[in-house]
Amino acid sequence: MGIDKESEIAANLQIGPTSAGMVRIYIEADGGVELPLDFEPEEAEEIAEELRAAAEAVRAMGGSKGAGGGKPKPRRK
Structure with a gap:
């Protein structure tokens, strides 16, 4: 994708x-997918930028x- x-x-x-x-x-996605991604603080700042x-x-x-054309956004906790 x-x-x-x-x-x-x-x-x-x-x-x-x-x-x-x-x-x-x-x-955490539909179907039981859990993906923890850990980053050093400097890497996290680069991602934020x-x-x-x-x-x-x-x-x-x-x-x-965006490309979603007004589709609802994914849920966020």
Whole structure:
């Protein structure tokens, strides 16, 4: 699946620090998929910068609905 391809998969996203000093992005998707992704703080900051840049790019294209065409966003905890 490409980054610009629509999907019907719903997922929960949680982001927070771990007791081991890492930043965890935890994704729980339909079908029992659980994906904990741990990053060093510097890596997490790089990811945050990429998210901001992508959001700015969408705004520059004249919209915020993206490829989903107004579909509901996945649930987020």
